[in-house]
Amino acid sequence: MEPFKRFLCLGCGFLYDEALGLPEQGFPPGTRWADIPDDWVCPDCGTPKRLFEMVEIEYAPGQPVA
Amino acid sequence: MQSFVLRAADRGYGRYVSTGPTSSYISGHPESVLTRHSSFNFHEYQEGRAGFGRIRVFGEEIFSGLGCGYNMHPHHNFIICAFVLRGCLTHINTLGKVDEVKAGDYYVFSAGSGGKHAELNIAGEDLRVIYIWFLPGKLLLPPSYRRTHFDAAASRNRLARLVGAPDGVLPIDQDVRVSRLVTDVAGTHVYRPRSGAHGTLCLRHRRRCPLRGRVSRPPGQHGAVGH
Numbered sequence: 001m002e003p004f005k006r007f008l009c010l011g012c013g014f015l016y017d018e019a020l021g022l023p024e025q026g027f028p029p030g031t032r033w034a035d036i037p038d039d040w041v042c043p044d045c046g047t048p049k050r051l052f053e054m055v056e057i058e059y060a061p062g063q064p065v066a
Numbered sequence: 067m068q069s070f071v072l073r074a075a076d077r078g079y080g081r082y083v084s085t086g087p088t089s090s091y092i093s094g095h096p097e098s099v100l101t102r103h104s105s106f107n108f109h110e111y112q113e114g115r116a117g118f119g120r121i122r123v124f125g126e127e128i129f130s131g132l133g134c135g136y137n138m139h140p141h142h143n144f145i146i147c148a149f150v151l152r153g154c155l156t157h158i159n160t161l162g163k164v165d166e167v168k169a170g171d172y173y174v175f176s177a178g179s180g181g182k183h184a185e186l187n188i189a190g191e192d193l194r195v196i197y198i199w200f201l202p203g204k205l206l207l208p209p210s211y212r213r214t215h216f217d218a219a220a221s222r223n224r225l226a227r228l229v230g231a232p233d234g235v236l237p238i239d240q241d242v243r244v245s246r247l248v249t250d251v252a253g254t255h256v257y258r259p260r261s262g263a264h265g266t267l268c269l270r271h272r273r274r275c276p277l278r279g280r281v282s283r284p285p286g287q288h289g290a291v292g293h
Contacts (some may be wrong), residue, residue: 005078006082006205008143008201009199010107010108010122010123010143012140012141012144013141013143013144013177014140014142014143015143015144015244044086044142044218045139045140046139047109049177053116053122055205056203057100057202057203057204057205058204058205059204059205059206060178060179060206060207060208061077063179063204063205063206063207064205064206065179066186
């Protein structure tokens with residue numbers, strides 16, 4: 001299986017982690033970025049999906065908090 | 067080695083007013099105006115460069131009008147630095163800090179696992195500030211806020227490290243440094259990146275002479291941002 005990826009909103013820094021999904025918006029853990037609708041926007045600042053950047057940055061110790 | 071030159075006039079430009087559709091985004095008395103020159107792609111401006119190294123946002127902004135600024139809004143992860151060139155910035159954050167950041171002052175706000183801030187020009191005299199956003203070294207770090215002052219007189223004609231290890235005044239959770247040089251004499255100053263893998267972004271700013279007809283040469287300013 002391809003490793004899960006992380007995407008950062010370039011408008012505010014909101015993080016979407018494929019491993020965690022976004023259950024409160026109906027995207028269960030494991031939801032791939034490609035399966036997030038193109039018209040989805042950052043839940044914090046409204047930045048469109050296309051203005052997220054994939055990042056390969058490790059979590060700080062103790063994160064993510066489940 | 068790759069290099070590029072970005073001229074001031076080639077940056078993205080945005081003008082936002084505190085009334086109408088942007089009234090919840092932009093604070094301030096009616097008809098307050100916030101202008102932003104973006105060196106890299108940001109919000110509506112997407113025709114330029116994506117960033118430089120760990121830098122994603124580089125904005126030169128002017129807040130004009132009583133209370134003009136950004137209303138309280140959320141961030142994660144980005145390390146946001148503000149360098150006040152003129153006026154007074156009132157910074158309020160959800161770490162419990164209400165700060166007055168005046169000309170020469172600067173702060174490093176690491177949003178980490180989540181924080182909000184408001185950026186306001188309470189006094190109304192035009193506020194001029196440079197914002198730089200860095201990607202963090204780690205995701206969801208504990209949020210933090212640190213601020214200090216750059217003493218232009220004490221650091222005159224000397225390249226001073228403002229941000230970044232090992233000898234920067236303010237630490238930062240990223241492999242970057244920010245330095246500043248204020249000089250009024252011709253000369254050579256050497257900035258050495260830490261390694262061949264580190265790049266250097268140099269911002270050159272020539273201060274306009276504040277007094278018309280003054281004969282003396284206006285001082286120039288240079289800033290260097292390494293990563």
